[in-house]
Structures are given as C-alpha cells and as structure tokens.
Amino acid sequence: MSNNKNNNSKFKLSPWLFYGLFIGMFLLISIFSGGGLDFSNPRPASLSKFYQYLDSNQVAKVTFTNTKANIFLKEKALESKTHEKVSKDVFGKPNIKGPQYYTEIGNIELFQKTLEEARTKGLLNDYEKEPDSMWGELLSILLPFLLLGAFWLFMMRRMSGNSGGGGGQIFSIGKSKAKLFDEKNDIKVTFENVAGLEGAKEEIQEIVEFLKTPEKYTSIGGKIPKGALLVGPPGTGKTLLAKAVAGEAKVPFFSLSGSDFVEMFVGVGASRVRDLFKQAKEKSPSIIFIDEIDAVGRARGKNNFTGANDERENTLNQLLTEMDGFGSNSNVIVLAATNRADVLDKALLRPGRFDRQIYVDLPDIRERKEIFEVHLKPIKKAEELDTEFLAKQTPGFSGADIANVCNEAALIAARKGKKAVEKQDFLDAVDRIIGGLEKKNKIVTPEEKRAIAIHEAGHATVSWMLEHAAPLVKVTIVPRGQSLGAAWYLPEERLIVRPEQMLDEMCATMGGRAAEKVIFDKISTGALSDLEKVTKQARAMVTIYGLNDKLGNITYYDSSGQNEYNFSKPYSEETAQIIDFEISKLIEGQYQRAINILQENKDKLVELADILIEREVIFKDDLEDIFGKRPFDKGEVKLVEKEQKESTQLNENPNVENE
Template identity: 85%
Template structure:
C-alpha cells in the first residue's frame, strides 16, 4: 500500500510538472510578429539600413563607375555599390554593416525615381557600357502599404485589450477577459477546500460565537427552526474595533458550516467602469443561489455601504451608489427558502446606509468588542500553542499586563516575544521576553545609542519622575509599573501604568488621570522654573480628554447636560458646527479652565513633595529605569491601594530581578 501511494504521489507530481496553461498573449504576439515580418520583407527593407540619396547623386555615382547593380520598383530604386567604391571615404557611412565589417552585400543607398522610362533607359545604357553588372525590376507589394495602415490600429487594439485585462483585476470566468469584467471576484470555499479555522481557534467572543453558531446551525438543520415558523435571517453584521476578530469569526464560519462560502472585500465591487459594481453584485448572488445553502461574506463593507446622498460631488449617477442599490435589491429580493445568508464586517458602522441596516437585510448586528481579562487569557492560550515557552509562563499574568489589547495585538505580542528570545539565542520564550515584547509594542524600540546631553537627560528624568509622583499621590490615577528615560520610538522617556478596566468613568477619575498626565510639565516648572517641548503628547492627550468632558459626555457645569457627539456620523458631512459662536467661545474657555486647573493641582502636589521628586529623578538618572518598589521606598505605601492584581508577587519578583541585573551591569 505504501508503494502504491508513493507511485500515485509521483504520478501527481509528474502530471503537475507537465501542466501547461495557455497564455493568450502568446497567440497575440505570434500574429503581430508575422505582420511585422511581412511589413519588413514586403517593402524590400533589411537590417543594413540603406541611406537615401538624390537621383542626381545616383547618376553621379553611376557615371563614375561605382554602382554594381540596381533594383527598382515603380517609385523607388535600391542601389548596391562595388567593393572598390566602398573603400572611398565618401561612402564611409554605408561601408560597414551592424557588425562593423565591410558591407559588400548591400544595399547601400535608395533613391526616389522620377520618370520611370528615362530611368530604365539610363540603366540599359549603363549595362551596355559595363558600368553596372545588372538591374532588376521588382513587382509591387501591397503588404507594406496595407500593414502600414493596419499596424497602428492593431497595436492600439492590443494595448486596449491589455489595459482592460489589467483593470479587470483578473476577474473570474474566462481568465479575466474583458467580457468577464462584470463577474464576481469572490473566492469560493466549499467542503472540499482545506479550511482549518474553526470556532476552537476563536478564543473569547462567546456572545458573538453564539449568534454566529446559530446561523451555522440553521444552514445545517433548517427544519429545526422552520418547523415552528421561524425564518432564516437574511444577514448578520459584525461590528467592532480593528483587530478584534471579525474576519477570524467569518473564517471560522467557513470551517464550521460545511456549505459553500463566498468571501470578498467591499472594494472588490468598486471599479472605474460604470455598472461593473452592480454587475458583480448580481453575479455574486446568482452564484450563491445556485449553490444554496451558502454564505456570502463581505469584509469592510463600508467601502460600498456608505450612506447615500452624503458628500456626493460626482453627480447622481455615482458608481458606488449604484453598487449599493443593487446590493440592497439582491438582499431584500431573497425568498426565505433560498438559504443564502450574508455576513459582513466593518469598524465604521456609523457611516453605513440606514437601508442596509434595517431588518430584512442585516437582521442582526453583532458587536465584537475588545477582549476583557478573561478573554485575553484565552487568546494568549491559543497563540502560545505553537511557541516553545518556558514552564513558568502564567497566561493570567500576561492578560493582566495587556489591558486594552485586541486579539491582533496579543498575536503580535506572542510573535515579538519569540523574536526577542531568538535574538538572545534562547531555546524557549520566558516571562521577561513577553514583558519586553509588551514594552516594545507600547513604547517602541529602545534607542540606547541616541545622543542625549546631561542637561537633557536630567530634564527627561524630572519630567518622568513628575508623572510617577503625581500618579502615586492620586487615588484614581492608574497604578505605576515602571518608568524609564531610555528613548523609545519617538519619545525620550516613557512610563508604564496598569489602568483599571472600567465600564463607566466618573469626572473625578478623568480629572485624576489628566492631573497625572500634566505631572511631567508641572515637574519641569517646579524644579527648573521653565517648561519645554517634551510635553507634546501629554498636552494632546489631556486636550482630547478635556474636550470629551465638555462636548461629548456632558460633564461640565457651565454647559450642563448637553452633548455635541453624533453617533450616526451625520455631522461629518455638515459645513457648520452644531453650536453657535458664543457657545464655541464657552467651550474653548471651559477646556482651557479644566486643563489649567489640573496643571496647577499637579504643581501644588509636586511643590509639596519636591525633595522626594528630586530623589526619584536622581535614581532614574543613575539606573535609567525605576519600578514600583522604588516609589514605595521614597513615598511609602499608597493609602488607597486596591488589591486588584493577583499577580502582584510576579511583578515584584520581576522588579527585583531587573534591579539585580541593573546593579550587576553597573
């Protein structure tokens, strides 16, 4: 049996080796080459490139006994010189061929004939006098003139076909020919394809998986639902931030459903030709109906599903709108027994057309949110399977160290940790490699060779120590993990915090976070009585937070319970602000008041603890990195410390190890 399998595999390999895919351009090139050859030889031309001369010059060469033979037609004569004549410098331009050898074969010149009878009589006399060896009259060829007329059109036609093929993007049906440009470009997965992704590969997202699983079950066993009067849902829209697993869920559906699965992107419908998008929509749904029960998945549907009538400067006959109209018609035109379901994914649900979101088209909107700590642990367990990791890796600890990370971010952390371990010539990936990977992704690559003067280094240390001090003194500021003054990415220093995962945020919590963010600039003011440009990212962050408090969340007493946020995205297309100029002035003043208030609050905290701030900065200059233990030694325990981190002992052991390594390096 083993030998039979080997023979079969060898036969398959041999068959694959002899597969030949015909390229139509070989066919086009063959005929164009034939036309060119006919044109060249039909006109009596050759590659020796004869030069034109006047008729009087030809008679001069003929009288001086330099011409060997002449070939002529009704309008043109081709002249061949004698070998002795080629030695004359007068003929140096035609005496050599393309290989720089003596051109004895010719032809060397050609000339236009005036009166054919006189020309022929002159050649007859020259032949009788022995001045030339022979002369011949060639029959007229129509191929040259015909091809000179047709060749430009043939070349333009070939170029046009080439451009159409390129713009069609290799559309299916006939290998992407121009007549198949309106065919759907969806990739078909069926039960014969090797789709390895299942729901077991999708960690977390329990609610989303439950709703998606119900759709899969409907396609597998529709009688279970239709027997009690249920109808198949027309579509489900996956909505959520980038990297949360929307496309991965669709891949899992393809692996679980065991039905034909058509996958394509929203941009695949868009083309420069009018009507192509609508034609591709029709073709897609036609194929799906023929293979029903089936699933259509449209990734990034906002490329064609954007709300109609907004920012439309291209006129009423907009190609994208035509495509959307056809999509709406096809989805709503299904009978309930066609067993075709449309899945779509987007992170811009606010800009989609309302007609697309109504019941009967996308009956369900499944929100795929960023994972919580439990889901992050499950995601880590999935991505850690192919990695050779140390035995002491605690996925719960890693989940606590990555708040706000999406599934794609966690996959990136695991990959970066493996790369860091390989760079250090380790045989397995340990905990420190994962922590370094988190630092690498959040803060950027360390730039230890960046030139920083002692004055700049002290200013950076004071700035970062200011952040650490203020955050330590405030109840709702995020707990500190570590601070470094080693340049990373575009920043000259960085502080790592472990923010509490909150579902709602109160004003005092936002104000404490803003005060901690302003701690860097406040520390510069307290110590140096000067400020610098190093607080750019801090100012950007607090300005966004203050603007959100005033204009979005209604947390400002002056403006009251009002918001200018529009979740539908309609304001993006308006040319006027949703408030008056007087209100705009109030908003600007309140934003400035909030920020300046927290800045002065940070200055007051740091002024009270100036000695401890400078002591912390000196340690930071000396070791370039400080951890939570260093702040506890200087400031003591935080009075409002919350026991929310079960991995506290792991953090402390990591801090101690890092401290020992730093002291050894010194």
C-alpha cells in the same frame, strides 16, 4: 466550476503574438520585395558612378528590374579603399556575395544596351533582368491596415476579458470583483484558530450550521437571518471570524471589500452588486462577506451638498434591494464588518437585512491568554514562559496587537542571537510597540535631563498618593520614540468608570507639570501629551458622560454620527461658554491638587528624581523604599509585582504618559 474551465481553455491573444505578427510582416516584405533576406547592406550609388566602376573593370555582376539595379563588385575591387564602406555586411563580416551598391535606372533599354556592350568587351561577367514582384508593393500598402486590425483585435480581447482580469477590461467593469472560496480552496482558518470571542463565535457558528442543516431550524418554522454585521474596534478579529466561516462552511463564500463597489463610472457599483448577488444565488446556499462596509453603506443624503446624483447612494440602494427587496433570495446570507457602525444607513441595519449585530469587543485577560497561546504556537519559546503573565501586561490590546507583540518578540530574540523567545523579549516588544525605539544616543543637556526627571518623578509621586490612579510599574527618562521620558502603569480593567476615578487619573497626569512648577517655579512644553489627555477627559466628563453639576444630566454625544454633517453646534453660545469654563475649572482644580500633593512630599520628589537621573529607570520597589507600601494595592497588583521582580527590566503597560 465548468464555466471556469471553459474560460481557462479559451485561446488568449498574447501581446507577444502581436509583436511576432509585426516582425513577420516585416520579413515578408523583405522576402517578396527583394527576393530573399538581404544582410549585405548595399549603399546607394549614382548611375554615373556605376558607369565609372563598370568602365574600370570593377563590376562582376548586375541584377536589375525596370527601376532598380543591384551591383556586385569583384573581390579584387573590394580590397581597395574606395569600397571600404561596403566591404562589410550588417554583421561585420566580409561582404563577398553582395550586392555592394544599388542604383536607380532611368531608361531601361539604354541601361540594358550598356550592360551588353560591357559584357562583350569583357568588362562585365554577367547581368540578369529580374521580373517585377507585386507582393512587396502590395504588402507595403496593406501593412498599416493589417497592423491596425491586429491592434484593434488585441485591445478588444483585453477589454472583454473575464471579470477577474486587469484594470483595462472595460467591458467587464460592471462585473463583481468578489473572490470565491469553496471546499476546493485551501482555506486553513477555522474556529479553532479564533481564540476568545466566544459570544461572536456562537452566533457566527449558528449561521454556518443553518447553511449546513437548514431543516434543523425550518422544521419548527424558523427563518434564516438575512445578514450579520460584525462591529468592533480595529484589530479585534472581525475579518478573522469571516475567514473562519469560509473555512468551516461547506458552501460557496464570496469575499470582497466595500471599496470594490466604488468606481469612477456611473452605475458601476449597482451593476457589481447585481452581478455579485446573481452569482451568489446561482450557487445558493452561499455566503457573501463585505469587509469595511462603511465605504458603501454610509447614511444617505448627509454629505451631498451639490444635490447631484451620488454613485455611492445608488450602490447602497441596490444593495438594500438585493438583501430584502421584491425578488430577494433567502438562501444568500450577507456578512459584513465595520468599526464605524454609527455612520451606516438605518435602512441597512433594520431587521430583514442585517438581522444581527455582533459586537466584537477588545479581549479581556482570559481571552488575551487564549490569543497569546494561538500566536505562540509557531514560535520557539522558552519553557518557563507564562502566557498568563503576558496577558496581564497587555490590557487594552486587541488580537492584532497581540499578534504584533509575538512577532516583534521573535524578531528581538533573533536579533540577540537567542535560540528561543524569553519573557524579557516579550516585555521589550511591548515597550517597542507602545513607546517606540529607544534613542540612547539622543543628546540631552544636564538641565534638560533634570527637568525630565522631575517631570516623570512628579507623575510617579502623585499617582502613588492617589487611591484610584493606576498602579505604577516603571518610570524612565530614556528617550523612546518622540517622548523624552515615560511613566508606565498597569491600569485596572473596568467596565464603568466613576468621577473620582477619572479625577484621580487627571490629577496623576498633571503631576508632571505640577512638579516642574513646584521645583523650578517654571513650566515647559514637555507636558503636551499630558494636556491633550486631560483636556479630552475633562471634555468627555462635561459634554458626553453628564458628570458635571453645572450642566447636569445632559450629553451632546450623538451615537448615530450625524453631528459631523451639521453646521451648528447642538447647544447655544451661552452653553458653550459654560462648557469651556467647566472644562478649565476641572483641569485647573486637578493641577492645583497635584501641586498640593507634591509640596507635601517635596523632599521625596527630589530624592526620587535624583535616583532617576542616576539610574535612568526606576521601578515600583524604588518608590516603596522612599514612600513606603502603597495602601491601595490589591492582590492582583501584588501578584504582578512578584512576577516583575524576576526580570531585570520591566516594560509591562500600554498606558504610558509620554513627554
């Protein structure tokens, strides 16, 4: 820390000092060339004009050098219109003191003789010869060089500043941009602020404990891990875990992003890596955290078609060497986070570098409840708010999504003038985040409204009749975001998915277009998102999960992420035709299945659509009135249904079929 103090106490050349120097030079020239500061604003006059003023008794005084003469007029002469332009100084005040004019002198002896004669005749009060000053002329010559020197000094100071300075500091471009946190920094995030993620916290906490008490592990021959890689979907809390490490560890913590190594200059990335580890070793034991490491850690030689030297590869090579090279230091632990571990270089993932890969998954219902409780602490909420209910309504939400829901709910409550955030505000916030803002003023013709209602009723009818389809929560034809209508579901949280479950979901998704076909014998463009979803599901069944009988137990999925660099597909043209045929067969089969279900329940479909047109929003109770109890409901779904009846509007599910 002493180095920082020395840097702070070092004199810094401010740009204002540079501007002040320039103004000071200008004032010095004025003083030394003219004998002082002159605000009289004299105008030039010819020598003959001066003699004319002199003969007409208008001149009071003359001061001159060998080349120039300053002319001071009498007060009475200044009152005439002839001298109106010189009667004011630069500030607009009467120019009484003068001089009012100046003139160039040709023959100094003749000029001085003329002045003497005028004084003898009483036409001139006085005249004075001033000695020539060399300072003004000297400063005029030296000024450009002085200004260039000052500017050069200013730029050198800027370019050779500290590593944490601005982007113009060329001489510090190879320095590390890592931000240092230690026990003196105000780090408020601890493991108590990280809800859920029990397994990840346990492994991360062990690294912190090793740095605090290394003898606990080394006494029995254990070695500290060189690095830990946090892997998981976006928003699951990888960076938050690293912040908690910074808050818990009593050792220096260097934090930076993978893109901080990348620069347009060759060799800068490797230089910054060396400087980063040099600083970390000087303060060891210490922790380095690199966020989004895939920016610098991609597999080498996969995207270098030109054959040229790749700056990113040089940076990665230096990082590999520093982590576990010939002269590596075991007292520096590297933490890194990414959501694209499949594209990382294999050398980076081997033991001795990133010894541990900690997977940070999406939270389950229990962890979501804990996350809600953390983010609800600063919010004024209603006493009857049940966090377990909120956790059930947000399957598939990450920690960042839940934080966004809580903030959006608070904004909605404030917009409505409430003093506390209620359950309905959270449900509206889920709707707002997933589906977008309601657009009740959108112009929809009666024909379009009926088509949308039939489409959404088709989704509801098919999903109600299928065992493995997600339970329906709500159907709406109110435009929201880019969709004209939506069907909301509460999906079951599964760890594995079976073919019959995927087929039922595909069939329910095709229910909208099938309903249009059954009722109108026409189809429309409203099923775009449905078609996109079922096409991805069918392609995954055929090419990824090996769930197709024709192709058998084979997958074309590459977990290493190298397929994107290949120019050819990993299968023949004949196999490609089979894949296309099987995908189409799956989709068309479920489409026909949905048509058959809707034809058997055509009257109920129309009745449901009519209710939807009338109310614009229908709930699970409305479907039960038409179709009867759904035999596939489980206890947990019925419990959620009981909670839903307590609200006037229910918007509980992130799985939405948008049209």
